[in-house]
Amino acid sequence: EAGVVQSPRYKIIEKKQPVAFWCNPISGHNTLYWYLQNLGQGPELLIRYENEEAVDDSQLPKDRFSAERLKGVDSTLKIQPAELGDSAVYLCASSLGTGGDEKLFFGSGTQLSVL
Amino acid sequence: GENVGLHLPTLSVQEGDNSIINCAYSNSASDYFIWYKQESGKGPQFIIDIRSNMDKRQGQRVTVLLNKTVKHLSLQIAATQPGDSAVYFCAQGSNYKLTFGKGTLLTVNP
Numbered sequence: 001e002a003g004v005v006q007s008p009r010y011k012i013i014e015k016k017q018p019v020a021f022w023c024n025p026i027s028g029h030n031t032l033y034w035y036l037q038n039l040g041q042g043p044e045l046l047i048r049y050e051n052e053e054a055v056d057d058s059q060l061p062k063d064r065f066s067a068e069r070l071k072g073v074d075s076t077l078k079i080q081p082a083e084l085g086d087s088a089v090y091l092c093a094s095s096l097g098t099g100g101d102e103k104l105f106f107g108s109g110t111q112l113s114v115l
Numbered sequence: 116g117e118n119v120g121l122h123l124p125t126l127s128v129q130e131g132d133n134s135i136i137n138c139a140y141s142n143s144a145s146d147y148f149i150w151y152k153q154e155s156g157k158g159p160q161f162i163i164d165i166r167s168n169m170d171k172r173q174g175q176r177v178t179v180l181l182n183k184t185v186k187h188l189s190l191q192i193a194a195t196q197p198g199d200s201a202v203y204f205c206a207q208g209s210n211y212k213l214t215f216g217k218g219t220l221l222t223v224n225p
Contacts, residue, residue: 004158033212042204042215043159056212091158100211101147101166106158 002026004107006092012113018080021110024073025094032069033104034077035091043091043106049075050098079112087114127222134192136219138205141186147208148181150190153218154201162190162203197223 005024013019025032031050035043046065048056051072060067064083069075079086089111093104128134140148146167151159165172165179165188172179178191188205200223206213 040218042206042217044215045212048212056210093158098211100208100213102208103149103161103164104213105161106151108156108158 004092004094004105006090006107006110008110009108010111010113012115013082014115015084016081018078019082019112020079021077021090021092021112023075023077023092023107025075025092026105029094029096029105030072031095031097031099032075033093033095033099034067034075035093035106037089037091037109039088046077046090048099082112082114084114087112124217125220125222127224128195130195130197130223130225132195134190134195134199134221134223136190136192136203136205136221138188138190138216139186140188140205140207140216142207142209142214143183143186145207145209148179148188149206149208149213150177150179150188151204151206151215152199152201153204159204192221195221195223197225199223 007022033048034046037043047060047067049069067077089109091109093106095104149164150162153159163174163177163179170181176193180189202218202220204215204218206215
């Protein structure tokens with residue numbers, strides 16, 4: 001069974017440019033998460049989806065970040081415009097249930113470098 | 116807010132020794148705790164989890180201990196191998212999400 005798939009693995013852009021990350025969760029997993037991981041730090045939640053509904057986006061910087069999960073399966077996270085401080089690893093994760101009391105399965109992440 | 120942290124940012128052990136990685140948490144309302152291993156360039160990988168109605172749980176070469184009185188979590192790795200070298204994160208679950216600590220870098224010397 002395939003795990004959580006993310007693309008691209010690496011992305012280098014200049015500041016003020018837009019960038020998008022894609023995630024395909026494990027088949028059958030209703031809950032999808034986007035986490036941000038800075039170097040040497042633990043992952044921090046950006047947004048959580050239950051099916052197609054964003055049920056927790058309180059940590060998402062909505063002035064420049066957006067996300068969608070239109071059909072309740074794969075998801076896209078976008079940054080426009082990117083800033084130098086956005087350089088980090090963006091991790092996608094999924095879980096079978098609604099989360100908080102079960103393990104999450106993570107993808108390999110997209111490493112973003114903003115120059 | 117919730118805060119999950121680690122006592123030691125780095126840990127270096129000899130191959131074959133046992134490793135102990137510690138974690139403190141602040142949210143006493145959490146009833147689910149989990150350890151992840153993250154190798155360079157990869158996403159976090161599940162190791163073991165424990166619920167608050169338990170104080171110990173064992174897996175293959177790993178044991179998690181939970182002390183709710185002092186809000187402390189630990190991961191014990193028996194007979195540490197070079198392949199165990201990675202960053203280890205503890206996380207606590209509440210409000211439908213996991214909150215992660217900062218991580219401990221474990222280095223296994225041959």
